[in-house]
Amino acid sequence: MTTTANEPLLVAESVTKVYRTGQQEVVALDELNLTVWRGELVAVMGPSGSGKTTLLNCLSGLDDIDGGRVLVEGRDLFAMSDHERTAHRARSMGFVFQSFNLIPVLDAAENVELPLLLVGVPAREARERAVAMLDKVGLAGRAGHRPNELSGGEQQRVTIARALVAGPAVVWADEPTGNLDSAMAAQVMDLLRRLNEDEGQAIVLVTHDDGIGHSAGRLVTMRDGRLIRDEIRAPAMR
Template sequence: METMTSDRVLLTATGVRKIYRTGSVAVTALLDLDLTVCHGEMVGVMGPSGSGKTTLLNCLSGLDDIDGGRVVVDGHDLFAMSDAARTEHRARTMGFVFQAFNLIPVFSAVENVELPLLLVGRRSRDARRRALEMLDRVGLSHRVGHRPNEMSGGEQQRVTIARALAGRPAIVWADEPTGNLDSAMAGQIMDLLCELNQDEGQTIILVTHDFAIGSRVPRLIRMRDGRLVEDLHQRGLAAGADTDLHSG
């Protein structure tokens, strides 16, 4: 099945710069980076360690400040907002999937998924119903009452995906979402992300160092030294090609 995309722009980054400073030392992590992503796209970001992949995700989502440029997501200029407004916008329009899962240990799966909905003012009954719907969507309807330490790594990552999608975000950011999983479980998580993108048109931007994962995304961005050096539209890449994509 072809990925569902539209020509309606969801994200525009123009001339984005990010500089990290430690004492008198300044390191440029992003340098005059331009990027446009449309609704329904699934975009992979790859590159060597230190190339700026995670920094790109953090800056484009508004988790980190930028030192220059402009980022517009879903019609809102992120860095023209106050910190409070940007935080609220992020909570209502973005979902996040991280390598470390970041689940609350004392909460059950359904409680972890419904919590972000409650924090943005959803009624408890509605939040619980939506959380149960999403856990069923990711194949965990039989695990809704289990805590993280009672689930496998793959199951925990499915909970984080359900949590990220529960609020029907405009965009989902995934930072190394398969990094803590074995290859079989990583493949299953990638199957799920591709399915959500293809069947439901969910926009996903995925950071990965894994070439097998990067080869499955319809659009692959390659970074090096804080720059976007290639933007590929692909149906899949041959295994073993361009080993420079691997990070150490």
């Protein structure tokens, strides 16, 4: 199922996540509500321990939740079986990690085409789409290079290409500039903003960088597992 123009892409309703260690319980998400619209660029900020990464992990279905529900493109993520949820993630979501998470023995094109191969795209088509996406992120000439032959900024651009190559509805980015210097971080954010505008995917990113947070179309601030502020800085694409 896909969303229509006036339907939200993602709806989180009273989402609760509790971590239990022995006799201790830590409420990481406290009946949190959030709606994300198609095409939005949403930055999530807050102090360490406020629940930002937990939010991304729960809304993407990487982690289970203890209460509430998450609807992605109208489907209840946690009403699915593990297999259905994994398949839904592969079709509808992309991920950008701080640590890149590229496979070291694969070159850039092979890393980018991997999500396509996993959902059954024929090898030739997957390679063509991977090379085209690398071109969009400015790495057309680096397709045959392995991660250890690329700079940190280039590796993160490969990660972004991999996240976007399957045309997901939403991309989750956890501190995507955290391992980059300020110049590289600015380039990566410019790229994410441009791709968000050109490709139309929603991007939800966690950041500690005030400049990045305040340059997003929407800034969500968390504290103690709750949303304490939600500022729209540009109209959502609906």
